[in-house]
Amino acid sequence: MGRPPCCDKVGIKKGPWTPEEDIILVSYIQEHGPGNWRSVPTNTGLMRCSKSCRLRWTNYLRPGIKRGNFTPHEEGMIIHLQALLGNRWAAIASYLPQRTDNDIKNYWNTHLKKKIKKYQTAIDSYVTPSDSAATGFHQELAMRAYSSSTTTHSTLPSFGHSSSTYASSTENISKLLEGWMRSSSKTTTIKPEQQDHHQRSIAFNTNNEELQSLVSIENFGCIGWEKSSADSEEMSKERSERQQAPISLLEKWLLDEAAGQVEGLMELSDAVF
DNA sequence: AATCTCTCCAACCGCAGTGGT
DNA sequence: CACCACTGCGGTTGGAGAGAT
Numbered sequence: 591m592g593r594p595p596c597c598d599k600v601g602i603k604k605g606p607w608t609p610e611e612d613i614i615l616v617s618y619i620q621e622h623g624p625g626n627w628r629s630v631p632t633n634t635g636l637m638r639c640s641k642s643c644r645l646r647w648t649n650y651l652r653p654g655i656k657r658g659n660f661t662p663h664e665e666g667m668i669i670h671l672q673a674l675l676g677n678r679w680a681a682i683a684s685y686l687p688q689r690t691d692n693d694i695k696n697y698w699n700t701h702l703k704k705k706i707k708k709y710q711t712a713i714d715s716y717v718t719p720s721d722s723a724a725t726g727f728h729q730e731l732a733m734r735a736y737s738s739s740t741t742t743h744s745t746l747p748s749f750g751h752s753s754s755t756y757a758s759s760t761e762n763i764s765k766l767l768e769g770w771m772r773s774s775s776k777t778t779t780i781k782p783e784q785q786d787h788h789q790r791s792i793a794f795n796t797n798n799e800e801l802q803s804l805v806s807i808e809n810f811g812c813i814g815w816e817k818s819s820a821d822s823e824e825m826s827k828e829r830s831e832r833q834q835a836p837i838s839l840l841e842k843w844l845l846d847e848a849a850g851q852v853e854g855l856m857e858l859s860d861a862v863f
Numbered sequence: 864a865a866t867c868t869c870t871c872c873a874a875c876c877g878c879a880g881t882g883g884t
Numbered sequence: 885c886a887c888c889a890c891t892g893c894g895g896t897t898g899g900a901g902a903g904a905t
Contacts, residue, residue: 604875605875605899606873606900625891626890627891628889640890641875641890641891644892645873646873646874648892649874650873678893691894692872692874692894693872696872696873697872699871699895700871700872
Protein backbone atom coordinates (compact mmCIF):
# COMPACT_ATOMS: atom_id res chain seq x y z
CA MET A 591 0.00 0.00 0.00
CA GLY A 592 2.28 2.72 -1.19
CA ARG A 593 -0.15 5.53 -1.76
CA PRO A 594 -0.86 8.00 1.02
CA PRO A 595 -4.17 7.86 2.85
CA CYS A 596 -6.85 9.91 1.14
CA CYS A 597 -7.48 11.98 4.27
CA ASP A 598 -3.88 13.20 4.40
CA LYS A 599 -4.53 15.66 1.59
CA VAL A 600 -4.09 19.32 2.43
CA GLY A 601 -7.40 21.03 3.19
CA ILE A 602 -9.18 17.86 4.21
CA LYS A 603 -11.05 18.47 7.43
CA LYS A 604 -11.02 15.95 10.25
CA GLY A 605 -12.90 15.55 13.50
CA PRO A 606 -16.58 15.73 14.40
CA TRP A 607 -19.09 16.52 11.72
CA THR A 608 -21.17 19.67 12.10
CA PRO A 609 -24.94 19.70 11.52
CA GLU A 610 -24.34 21.89 8.50
CA GLU A 611 -22.03 19.29 6.95
CA ASP A 612 -24.57 16.58 7.70
CA ILE A 613 -27.30 18.51 5.96
CA ILE A 614 -25.13 19.03 2.91
CA LEU A 615 -24.27 15.35 2.78
CA VAL A 616 -27.82 14.15 3.30
CA SER A 617 -29.22 16.51 0.67
CA TYR A 618 -26.64 15.34 -1.80
CA ILE A 619 -27.39 11.68 -1.14
CA GLN A 620 -31.13 12.29 -1.31
CA GLU A 621 -30.59 13.69 -4.74
CA HIS A 622 -27.98 11.32 -6.11
CA GLY A 623 -28.23 8.25 -3.94
CA PRO A 624 -25.42 6.65 -1.95
CA GLY A 625 -22.36 5.41 -3.78
CA ASN A 626 -19.72 7.06 -5.93
CA TRP A 627 -18.28 8.50 -2.76
CA ARG A 628 -15.29 9.81 -4.62
CA SER A 629 -17.42 12.47 -6.22
CA VAL A 630 -19.22 13.52 -3.04
CA PRO A 631 -16.59 15.93 -1.64
CA THR A 632 -16.03 17.43 -5.08
CA ASN A 633 -19.70 17.95 -5.83
CA THR A 634 -20.76 19.12 -2.39
CA GLY A 635 -17.78 21.24 -1.50
CA LEU A 636 -17.40 19.33 1.75
CA MET A 637 -13.85 19.45 3.01
CA ARG A 638 -13.98 15.75 3.87
CA CYS A 639 -12.48 12.75 2.17
CA SER A 640 -14.79 10.33 0.39
CA LYS A 641 -14.22 7.69 2.98
CA SER A 642 -15.24 10.00 5.77
CA CYS A 643 -18.45 10.88 3.88
CA ARG A 644 -19.29 7.22 3.39
CA LEU A 645 -18.69 6.41 7.05
CA ARG A 646 -20.71 9.38 8.22
CA TRP A 647 -23.59 8.24 6.04
CA THR A 648 -23.48 4.55 6.89
CA ASN A 649 -22.90 4.95 10.60
CA TYR A 650 -24.94 7.99 11.43
CA LEU A 651 -27.12 9.57 8.76
CA ARG A 652 -28.50 6.54 6.96
CA PRO A 653 -32.27 6.17 7.36
CA GLY A 654 -33.61 3.57 9.74
CA ILE A 655 -30.71 3.65 12.14
CA LYS A 656 -31.58 3.14 15.77
CA ARG A 657 -29.17 4.67 18.23
CA GLY A 658 -28.49 4.02 21.89
CA ASN A 659 -30.64 1.93 24.23
CA PHE A 660 -29.73 -1.58 23.20
CA THR A 661 -32.58 -3.82 24.34
CA PRO A 662 -31.88 -7.01 26.30
CA HIS A 663 -32.99 -8.84 23.17
CA GLU A 664 -30.40 -7.08 21.03
CA GLU A 665 -27.81 -7.55 23.74
CA GLY A 666 -28.51 -11.26 23.82
CA MET A 667 -28.26 -11.49 20.08
CA ILE A 668 -24.94 -9.71 20.03
CA ILE A 669 -23.51 -11.98 22.70
CA HIS A 670 -24.88 -14.97 20.90
CA LEU A 671 -23.63 -13.94 17.47
CA GLN A 672 -20.26 -12.81 18.74
CA ALA A 673 -19.73 -16.20 20.30
CA LEU A 674 -20.67 -17.76 17.01
CA LEU A 675 -19.03 -15.42 14.51
CA GLY A 676 -16.28 -13.73 16.43
CA ASN A 677 -15.53 -10.08 15.77
CA ARG A 678 -17.23 -9.99 12.39
CA TRP A 679 -19.26 -6.94 13.18
CA ALA A 680 -20.66 -6.44 9.72
CA ALA A 681 -22.05 -9.97 9.74
CA ILE A 682 -23.48 -9.46 13.21
CA ALA A 683 -24.96 -6.14 12.14
CA SER A 684 -26.77 -7.87 9.30
CA TYR A 685 -28.86 -9.63 11.93
CA LEU A 686 -29.62 -6.32 13.63
CA PRO A 687 -30.52 -4.18 10.64
CA GLN A 688 -31.23 -1.05 12.66
CA ARG A 689 -27.77 -1.10 14.17
CA THR A 690 -24.51 -0.30 12.48
CA ASP A 691 -21.46 -2.49 12.74
CA ASN A 692 -19.63 0.39 14.39
CA ASP A 693 -22.34 0.76 17.01
CA ILE A 694 -22.35 -2.94 17.76
CA LYS A 695 -18.58 -3.02 17.91
CA ASN A 696 -18.53 -0.07 20.31
CA TYR A 697 -21.24 -1.57 22.46
CA TRP A 698 -19.40 -4.85 22.60
CA ASN A 699 -16.10 -3.23 23.50
CA THR A 700 -17.52 -0.91 26.12
CA HIS A 701 -20.29 -2.96 27.72
CA LEU A 702 -20.60 -6.57 26.72
CA LYS A 703 -16.94 -7.54 26.82
CA LYS A 704 -16.84 -6.47 30.44
CA LYS A 705 -20.00 -8.38 31.21
CA ILE A 706 -18.63 -11.51 29.60
CA LYS A 707 -15.40 -11.11 31.51
CA LYS A 708 -17.26 -10.75 34.77
CA TYR A 709 -19.38 -13.70 33.84
CA GLN A 710 -16.32 -15.80 33.13
CA THR A 711 -14.75 -14.75 36.38
CA ALA A 712 -17.94 -15.67 38.18
CA ILE A 713 -18.01 -19.04 36.43
CA ASP A 714 -14.39 -19.64 37.35
CA SER A 715 -15.07 -18.96 40.99
CA TYR A 716 -18.45 -20.69 41.26
CA VAL A 717 -17.97 -23.71 39.07
CA THR A 718 -15.63 -26.59 39.67
CA PRO A 719 -13.92 -28.23 36.68
CA SER A 720 -16.17 -31.25 37.11
CA ASP A 721 -19.28 -29.21 36.39
CA SER A 722 -19.32 -30.16 32.78
CA ALA A 723 -22.40 -28.28 31.65
CA ALA A 724 -21.40 -24.76 32.60
CA THR A 725 -17.72 -25.26 31.95
CA GLY A 726 -18.55 -26.75 28.61
CA PHE A 727 -20.46 -23.65 27.61
CA HIS A 728 -17.66 -21.44 28.77
CA GLN A 729 -15.15 -23.36 26.73
CA GLU A 730 -17.52 -23.55 23.79
CA LEU A 731 -17.89 -19.78 23.69
CA ALA A 732 -14.18 -19.26 23.66
CA MET A 733 -13.66 -22.00 21.12
CA ARG A 734 -16.28 -20.64 18.76
CA ALA A 735 -14.93 -17.14 19.05
CA TYR A 736 -11.50 -18.44 18.26
CA SER A 737 -12.47 -20.72 15.42
CA SER A 738 -14.70 -18.16 13.77
CA SER A 739 -11.93 -15.62 13.82
CA THR A 740 -9.76 -18.00 11.88
CA THR A 741 -12.27 -19.21 9.33
CA THR A 742 -13.44 -17.65 6.10
CA HIS A 743 -16.74 -15.86 5.63
CA SER A 744 -19.83 -17.93 5.96
CA THR A 745 -23.08 -17.54 4.09
CA LEU A 746 -24.47 -14.85 6.29
CA PRO A 747 -26.47 -12.17 4.60
CA SER A 748 -24.81 -8.84 3.99
CA PHE A 749 -27.21 -6.34 2.56
CA GLY A 750 -26.99 -2.67 2.01
CA HIS A 751 -29.97 -0.48 2.71
CA SER A 752 -32.85 0.42 0.51
CA SER A 753 -32.45 3.44 -1.69
CA SER A 754 -36.20 3.89 -1.54
CA THR A 755 -36.12 5.09 2.03
CA TYR A 756 -34.27 8.37 1.64
CA ALA A 757 -37.26 10.32 2.77
CA SER A 758 -36.65 9.39 6.37
CA SER A 759 -33.21 10.96 6.24
CA THR A 760 -34.81 14.22 7.13
CA GLU A 761 -36.07 12.61 10.32
CA ASN A 762 -32.56 11.57 11.16
CA ILE A 763 -31.24 14.99 10.47
CA SER A 764 -33.94 16.69 12.50
CA LYS A 765 -33.28 14.35 15.41
CA LEU A 766 -29.64 15.13 15.03
CA LEU A 767 -30.26 18.84 15.08
CA GLU A 768 -32.55 18.49 18.07
CA GLY A 769 -29.83 16.65 19.90
CA TRP A 770 -27.32 19.26 18.95
CA MET A 771 -29.56 22.07 20.19
CA ARG A 772 -30.19 20.22 23.43
CA SER A 773 -26.56 19.55 24.07
CA SER A 774 -25.69 23.16 23.53
CA SER A 775 -28.35 24.29 25.99
CA LYS A 776 -26.87 21.90 28.57
CA THR A 777 -30.05 20.57 30.15
CA THR A 778 -29.42 17.91 32.74
CA THR A 779 -31.27 14.66 32.37
CA ILE A 780 -30.40 11.01 32.79
CA LYS A 781 -27.59 10.09 30.42
CA PRO A 782 -28.72 7.80 27.60
CA GLU A 783 -26.33 5.11 28.74
CA GLN A 784 -27.53 5.40 32.31
CA GLN A 785 -31.09 5.19 31.13
CA ASP A 786 -30.16 2.28 28.98
CA HIS A 787 -28.48 0.52 31.84
CA HIS A 788 -31.39 1.26 34.12
CA GLN A 789 -33.89 -0.04 31.61
CA ARG A 790 -31.82 -3.13 31.04
CA SER A 791 -31.60 -3.81 34.73
CA ILE A 792 -35.35 -3.60 34.99
CA ALA A 793 -35.77 -5.81 31.98
CA PHE A 794 -33.35 -8.36 33.32
CA ASN A 795 -35.01 -8.42 36.68
CA THR A 796 -38.61 -8.61 35.64
CA ASN A 797 -39.03 -11.51 33.26
CA ASN A 798 -37.53 -13.60 30.54
CA GLU A 799 -39.89 -12.74 27.73
CA GLU A 800 -37.14 -11.07 25.77
CA LEU A 801 -35.07 -14.20 26.02
CA GLN A 802 -37.91 -16.25 24.74
CA SER A 803 -38.27 -13.90 21.83
CA LEU A 804 -34.57 -14.13 21.26
CA VAL A 805 -34.82 -17.79 20.52
CA SER A 806 -38.04 -17.60 18.58
CA ILE A 807 -37.90 -18.00 14.84
CA GLU A 808 -39.92 -14.84 14.16
CA ASN A 809 -37.47 -12.67 15.99
CA PHE A 810 -34.27 -14.32 15.02
CA GLY A 811 -34.40 -16.11 11.75
CA CYS A 812 -36.35 -13.63 9.69
CA ILE A 813 -35.45 -10.24 10.98
CA GLY A 814 -34.92 -7.25 8.75
CA TRP A 815 -33.41 -8.33 5.47
CA GLU A 816 -33.88 -4.68 4.67
CA LYS A 817 -30.43 -3.22 5.09
CA SER A 818 -29.71 -2.56 1.48
CA SER A 819 -28.25 0.45 -0.24
CA ALA A 820 -26.83 -0.87 -3.44
CA ASP A 821 -29.34 -3.74 -3.26
CA SER A 822 -28.23 -5.52 -6.36
CA GLU A 823 -30.35 -8.07 -8.17
CA GLU A 824 -28.31 -10.85 -6.72
CA MET A 825 -28.86 -9.54 -3.24
CA SER A 826 -32.59 -9.24 -3.84
CA LYS A 827 -32.62 -12.78 -5.13
CA GLU A 828 -30.72 -13.98 -2.12
CA ARG A 829 -33.06 -12.10 0.11
CA SER A 830 -36.18 -13.53 -1.47
CA GLU A 831 -34.69 -16.97 -1.18
CA ARG A 832 -34.12 -16.31 2.46
CA GLN A 833 -37.65 -15.10 2.92
CA GLN A 834 -38.87 -18.36 1.50
CA ALA A 835 -36.52 -20.37 3.65
CA PRO A 836 -35.73 -18.02 6.49
CA ILE A 837 -33.56 -20.28 8.56
CA SER A 838 -30.31 -21.45 7.11
CA LEU A 839 -28.51 -24.47 8.43
CA LEU A 840 -26.22 -22.18 10.32
CA GLU A 841 -29.12 -20.41 11.93
CA LYS A 842 -30.80 -23.71 12.76
CA TRP A 843 -27.64 -24.81 14.44
CA LEU A 844 -27.52 -21.50 16.21
CA LEU A 845 -31.02 -21.93 17.50
CA ASP A 846 -30.80 -25.59 18.39
CA GLU A 847 -27.37 -25.60 19.92
CA ALA A 848 -27.20 -22.30 21.61
CA ALA A 849 -30.70 -21.30 22.61
CA GLY A 850 -30.36 -22.87 26.01
CA GLN A 851 -26.86 -21.57 26.36
CA VAL A 852 -27.81 -17.98 25.76
CA GLU A 853 -30.63 -18.32 28.19
CA GLY A 854 -28.16 -19.63 30.69
CA LEU A 855 -25.81 -16.79 30.00
CA MET A 856 -28.48 -14.17 30.38
CA GLU A 857 -29.70 -15.72 33.60
CA LEU A 858 -26.19 -15.72 34.89
CA SER A 859 -25.62 -12.19 33.78
CA ASP A 860 -28.68 -11.26 35.77
CA ALA A 861 -27.26 -12.96 38.80
CA VAL A 862 -23.78 -11.56 38.40
CA PHE A 863 -24.54 -7.97 37.45
C1' DA B 864 -13.66 24.83 42.74
C1' DA B 865 -9.93 22.61 40.57
C1' DT B 866 -7.74 18.73 38.96
C1' DC B 867 -7.30 14.02 37.82
C1' DT B 868 -9.04 9.65 36.08
C1' DC B 869 -12.17 6.91 33.71
C1' DT B 870 -15.65 5.83 30.25
C1' DC B 871 -17.75 6.11 25.99
C1' DC B 872 -18.26 6.66 21.18
C1' DA B 873 -17.54 9.10 16.72
C1' DA B 874 -14.22 9.08 13.59
C1' DC B 875 -9.89 7.68 11.62
C1' DC B 876 -6.46 4.36 9.80
C1' DG B 877 -4.71 0.55 7.37
C1' DC B 878 -5.53 -3.51 5.02
C1' DA B 879 -8.26 -6.66 2.09
C1' DG B 880 -11.40 -7.50 -1.51
C1' DT B 881 -13.49 -6.42 -5.92
C1' DG B 882 -14.27 -4.65 -10.42
C1' DG B 883 -12.73 -2.19 -14.43
C1' DT B 884 -9.27 -1.40 -17.92
C1' DC C 885 -2.09 -10.81 -15.79
C1' DA C 886 -1.04 -6.44 -13.69
C1' DC C 887 -2.36 -2.29 -12.18
C1' DC C 888 -5.40 1.10 -10.34
C1' DA C 889 -9.50 3.07 -8.18
C1' DC C 890 -12.79 2.39 -5.08
C1' DT C 891 -15.38 0.30 -1.27
C1' DG C 892 -15.91 -2.48 2.96
C1' DC C 893 -14.34 -4.07 7.26
C1' DG C 894 -12.22 -4.37 11.81
C1' DG C 895 -8.96 -2.33 15.05
C1' DT C 896 -7.67 1.72 17.26
C1' DT C 897 -7.56 6.43 18.88
C1' DG C 898 -8.67 11.06 20.59
C1' DG C 899 -11.76 14.17 22.59
C1' DA C 900 -15.70 15.19 25.45
C1' DG C 901 -18.17 14.49 29.41
C1' DA C 902 -18.93 12.31 33.94
C1' DG C 903 -17.37 10.92 38.20
C1' DA C 904 -13.90 10.74 41.83
C1' DT C 905 -10.60 12.92 44.72
